[in-house]
Structure formats: C-alpha cells, structure tokens
Amino acid sequence: MLPFERIITIDRESKVPIYRQIAIAFINAISQGIIKANTHLPSTRDLSKLLEVHRKTIVAAYDELEAQDWVVSVPRKYVAVSAKIPNLKPKKWMDEVNESAYRALFQLPFKQIVVPKVKSNAQLPEVIIDDGFPDVRLSPIDDLLKIYRSYTSKKHSIRNATFGSAQGSLKLREVLASYLSETRGLNIEKEHLLITHGAQMSIYLAAQLLLAKGDVVVVGKPNYSKATQVFEQTGATVVEVGVDKSGLLVEEIQAICQQKAIKAIYVIPHHHYPTTVTMSIERRIALLKLSQQYAFAIIEDDYDYDYHYASSPYLPLASSPHQGNIIYIGSFSKLLDPSIRIGFMVAPFNFIEQGVALRKLIDVGVDGYMQNALAELIRMGELKRHIKKAKKCYFSRRDYLDHLLQEHLKSQVSYSLPSGGMAIWIVLKKEGLVEYLVQHPQLAIRRSAIELNAFRFGFASMNETELEQAVLLLKKIIEGFELQGVKGQL
Template sequence: MDSPVEIPFRSFIHLKPEQNTAIYLQIVFEFIKAIQTGFLPEGTKLPGTRILCKVLDVNRNTLIKAFQDLEAQGWIETLPNKGTFILSQQKSKADFPLSKEQNTSQINTGFTFQKSTILENPIETSNLPYQFNDGMPDWRLVQTDVLARLYVSKLKRRKSSKTYEQIQLRSHSNFKTHFSNYLNLTRGIRISTSNLLTTSSHEISLYLATKVLINPGDKVAVASPGYYMSNMTLTNTGAQIIPIQAHEDGIDTKQLKEICETSEIRVLYLTSNYHYPTTNSLSAKKRMEVLELANQFGFIILEDDYDFDFHYDNNPVLPLAAFDSNQKVVYIGSFGKSLPSGFSYGFVAAPSEFIKELEKHQNILEPSIDVLKEQVLTEWITEGEVHRLSKKNKKIYKERRDYFASLLNEKLKDKIKFKTPPRGLAIWVEWLDNFNLIQFQKECAAHDLFLPKTILYQTKNLTATRLGFGHLEKEEMEKAVDILSKCLEIITLNH
C-alpha cells in the first residue's frame, strides 16, 4: 500500500464551499463515493488529520466531525496509536466495466449541472443461480390470473357519459375511501381520506415526506444500523444525520433524550415495527417514551412501516401512528407488495394540512391517476380478495421462515446467532467468527451464491448479514445455506 501522504486526494475529493451543503457533509459524501468507486480500497491508511487538512484546505474540526460521521456509518475505523483505516471496501471500478452509455457520459456536455454523489445506485445484479436479498417477496406466488380477469373486466365495461376527469376524480375518491378504511382496520389508525396520500411506491412516499419536512442543515435522528435507501433519501435533503444506537428492544431512548437536550432534532426516522436491518421491534415501553419525547422536544416522528403485510401472529404490533394523540407522527408504508409489479402502492397518513402540501408536490411527480388500477384494487379490497391473498401468502412465508431458521440452526450451529422474527421476509444473522465480509462475498460468488453488498454489515464491533428468505423455495434455501456453511469454513481457515 502506498504511503497515505502520496494518495492524490485532490483528484477525487472535490469540495465546493459555494454550495449550501456543509463542508463536513461534502467530505463525508466524497469519501463514501471514493470508497464505493475503489479509489480508497479496504485497508488504506489515511494520513493524520493535520496533514489531510492541509491537503484538502479545510478546518481540522470540520474534518474531525466528518471522520466521526464516517466512523459511525462504518466506513472507516480509528485504531489507537495506529491510525485511521478504510474499513469496508465496496466494488471497485475494475469489477464493473463501464457500459457504452456510461463511457459516453464522461464526455463534456457543453453545460454544467448538479451532480449527486449521495444518490449513487448501490444495487447490484448477478446471474448466479442462487441469490440472497434483503427480504423480497416471491413473484412466483403472484395470482396474475385473478388480476388479469379483473383488469380485463374493467376495460370491457360500457363507456360512461362522464368526462375522463370526472371518472378519474370519482374513482380516486372511491379508492381513497376504501383504502383508508382498510388501513384503519388493519393498522389500528384513525384516518379519513383527508389524512391520506396514495403514491405509486413506498419510495415516492418517503421522498415526498422528506422533501416537505426537512430543510438543509436540519438534524435528523436515525437508528444505527439503518436502511441504506432511506439514509440516501434523508441525506439528499441536506440533513445532518444523527445516529442513535439500536438495541434488541429498539432505539436507545436515553441517548435520544440526551441528544434532544443539546440539539434541536427536526425529525426522528424510525422503522418501529420491524427495524431495518435487525428485524427487532420497538418495545411497548419505548414506544410510549418516543411519543413523549416527540411531544416534549417537538420533533416529528417519520414512521416507516415498510413490511406490515408480512406478520405471522394474530396480534400484529400496531404502529406508533395508532397511539399518536398529539399529531407528531407522519406514517408511511406500502401496500400490495405481493401483487405484480405496478399494482403495489405507497402511502402517507398524516394531518390533513400536511397531506395537502404533499399533494402539491405529487402533482408534479405523478400528475395522472391510473383509474383502472385503482378500480381493480378497490374491488379487491371490497370483495375481501386482499385479505384472502394476504392470509394465504402469510402461511407460505411463515413456513419458509421456519424452515430457513431450522436450516441456519442445523448448518451454521455455533457459528451464528439470530432470532426468528415474528414478521418480515428476512433474518438478521450475526456471525460469531471475526472475518472480512467482502472476502466472504467473493468466496460465495465463486460457489454460485450472490450476496449483494447492501445486505452486508461490518464495523469494528459487528459482522452481520440480513438474509432474505421470502423469494426462496425449500430446495433453494438448502443449497444457499450449504454454500454459506462451506464458504464460511474456507474463509475462517484462511483467516
């Protein structure tokens, strides 16, 4: 490894003081980009802060703050009397040859435009026969015949004398009425149509909510470890991310209170029912504490209930929004994740004035309404088809969860620790041996198993993986876990 002083930081760390984004955040984004693109591979020793301050022409306190943020997110590690090192190596440029389109994009365009280093797509794809993900449903279980029949029946119905705008408005109003009733029934919340915004996806719901709630420089508290996609969305607003340690019973409410006493927190982003990635639920005691803290310090709770549809007991944990008497919770979620692509929905449930503001922005992003899709889903809700399909799928996924957990116990006994989650389509696995997850990923790939980097979590105190099981049948699970076991043996012997 070259001497850290000889690394040409100026060639790939580009700071722009004229921008509104704080310099320390620019440093964080630029270092993450440099790690992701391979300029700073795993094990690289960084120069001391005084030297690096001179190289980058920044204040030392600013650099220290940036490094603290990078270490909290697991990108670097500071060892006493040894220095600061790059902790997690992402895929380098050599692993991903540029496409013709990507090569073309390097040519000067003749004009300038804003470029985001925050929104670099972290998603990887692979053609390997066996693959894990972070908890996706199995599209093979989708009942396309039922959906197709309903869709075609709507198309064949006699044309109305009303204008398209009238049909659109009436159809959307009818859908929101039935959908709000469905949410009230299944999630225990109390909303009317004025408290509901429906969107084409969960991601659009999160984007709209953060755009209206957060201004550049606002402090946003998030659980750590957290969800990479939501962290990207939050960081893109210019927010300052404040990590809160997550435990088995949810976020550390004492730490949250201490931060609120010294800083003005604008938003707390929380996956309370099924924390991503650890699958833990926020305890009943902490739920009440979070609501009390929001009322005491005035922050907004952005509650993300991304996987409510997949719970396996008769008494699902209700969201914080069901107990929010002070209107401090903005509740976002998804609906129909087991439906074919294009039929699922995202939604936001919140005070009516906030929903009105969201609608202004949605009219730009999603100006039209898919009348046929809404009519089909309305019929599915009113006829009970949604409940029937949900019940059937939950039985299948519960069987898969139990079988996957038994395989992990059988094949990886004494090598891992995990809890069987009461909901969701993934299991959080903590590895007891100390090894490099990136090397493990490569070893698994050599044996036909793909582990995307988005499910790998490694810091100086944690080596863990979020293993999705929902998309796997029994034979696929058996093969995948066999490969995990074999590769773990190889990697630990060579460690």
C-alpha cells in the same frame, strides 16, 4: 469538393434507416461549421455513387433535410445549405465528426448523488438472497390483472381511471381508509391519504416537506440506507441512535433533545430494517411522549405490518393518541409483488395537500386502472385471504430456515429469530466473511452491512427446496473462506 465519403459514414448494421443516417451526418457537419451556408451539395446521382446507396435513399435524405430547413432545393438545379445557417467556426472533418455528443461527460456543475458500487455478475448467480420479498407465486396477481383488464373495456371504469387526481384514485383512497381503520386502528378519512409509487416516494415527499438545510433528523443505526440518503439530500443533519433487541434506544433520543432541536425521527417500529427487531411497548410510549414534549415529527415506516407470527401485529404508533405529528407510510409491494409500485402516506389533510402539490411537480398522473383494481381486490376480501395464506406459509419458511441454519451453520452465524417480517438478520462470526460472501460469483446478497459483518436473509420468497439450496451454498462458500484462512496461517 469536400470529402463527403469521409464526412458521411453509414452503419449498415444500425436500426436507424440509411437515409436518416445520411441526413444526421449532414446536420452534424453543418452544425460544426464543416459545411457552410449556401454550400451546394452533390447531386443525388453523384452522392448515391459516392456512398454506394440507391439514389432514392439520397432523395429521401435531402427531403428530410429540407423539411427541417437545413437545406433548400431548387428542382433540377441544385440542393444547397440554407442561407439562414450562421457562420460557424469549422472543425477538422476528421475529428470524429459523427461521434455522439452524449459520449462526452456533462461538463457543467450539477448535484452529485453517491452511488454505491454494485457487484456486476457476468452471469446470473446460482442463488439470490433478497432482503425480504414476498413470494409472487403465492400472490393474487392473476386476480388483480383480471380486474385490471376488465376495467380497460368498460366506459365507466375508463372515465374513473383517467379522471383520477395526483392524490390517488378516489376509489382506492375510500377503500384503503376503511381497510386501515379496520386492520391498523387508524381513524382516518380518504382526505388523509396520498397514494404514491411505493413507500420510497412517500419517504421522499415527507422529507422534502419536513426538512431543510441544518435541520436535525434522527434515524436508527443501522438504518434503511435509501431513507438516510433522502434525508441527506435535503441538507438536513442525520443523527444516528443505537438499536438493540427492543428497538430504537429512546434514552439516546431524549439526550439529543436536551442538547438540540430535532425536526423529525424516522422509525420502523414493527420490524426494524435491517435488523428485524420489534420496538417494545415501553419505548413506543416514551417516543410518543418525547414527540409531544419536544415537538418533532415522526415518520413511521410500516412496510411489512401484516406479517407478524408470535402474536397479532403491534398497532402502529400512528394509531395511538397524538397531535397529528406522525406521518405514517406503508406499501403493497411487500404484500403482492415488488413490481406493484403502490404505496401510501397518511397525515393530516394540510400536509397531504402539500404532498399532492409536490408530487405533481415530479409525477403528474396516476395508474388509475391499477389503483382501482387494487381497491376492488381489497373490497372483495381477496387481499385478506392472501395475507392469511401467505402469513402461514412465511411462518413455516422462517422456522425451516432457522432449522437449516442451526443444522449447517450454527458455529458460523449468530441471529435472533424475528417475531415477524420476511427476513432474518444474520451476523457472521468470522471477521470479514460478509465481504467475501458479497463478492462471491455464485451468490448475490441484496442487503449487507460490511461494517457489521452482517446481512439480511429474505426467506419469504423461497420455498423449502430453495432455502436448502441457499444454506448449503453458504456453507460451501464459508468452508472455502475458512480453508483460505488456514492456508494463510501456514
């Protein structure tokens, strides 16, 4: 008789019921040719003694196997492996019969995406410096969730939510078209909007529709790395151009256009990511002229439009006269909460139509309740009131961080105070310092550039006490780094 006590192992700490563990063990043994077709299995009484479990557990396991056609049962006579099971080449029963197949690596060819190594902390660091998140404590999340809950209890609201299309809820698109027209000068209708799960999905959809292998797409250097990855995945050639205090160097773009055809340019003109600089009016006009002259698309990412402190926000490129070749992308994640994954794309209807078709291939539904709740929040004026309050608060926090940096780290850092946004781009003067900071266990920095010895310091999500704690910890770590350097020279 086969050594069933070795073939069938039971983990009494597992959340999987014991009868299921026994059934799965039999299935694995049969699949691997260890137990062949027509083999009679031990009686329920004998197997229960052998495995030291209750007889009813074995009965339940055999019933499970019979229900799945692995065995046939003749009452009061025997239980046997189904005759329909093909003869399989057996493996030795001791060769890790019960090992999960998913512990092995996938051996067939498949596409590989480069995943950057992320520092893993054994425990939560003392300070987390994000790359520019909103402060959820200020956000009208409670109001949003109250509206959400009310919609789940009304028949009319339930019908509206479940009847939504892949283009996004009709209510949100109608409200948002009006809101964007009023606040950003976009002359659009609901048909020109596609609601997405965050700005990242909008970038992905735009890239997939615009770019093919061999196409040239231009980005800033440095750039939002996730966008660069998306463009590279299409097979397109990514060409970088410089970024200075006035934004993308448009003269470099013109030089490229004179040498080769450009399919698209990805630009963040309002607060460039990661450096936070705002593109000048002169360069915006020049870029629009180049787009018309050389017939390339502009993917405009306007992720934090509303937070501009020195003046009113610059109107988007998309609000300027153009020939419909600007794909405008925005998000509510920077306004409300990073977990509220609602973004949007604005484009001519035929492009939106194809975006909807592509989106259906990867995401067939929408969160109609949340989208309609957000629409109601906008309609009630709550979003505008929140932006006004948050803008004043973030402006104060930016200036307080500036004060702290000047007081404690003036000789170690270099930066230009941004005119808006939710982060400061900090360049470190000591070579190799940013890499040291990124690896330090007491600190987590969300966005850094090792090659530029720089990082983004998100100030919006921290109150004054938290900002002071973060700067003092940075000072302490930098002093330790400098002390190591002195010791190394001795």
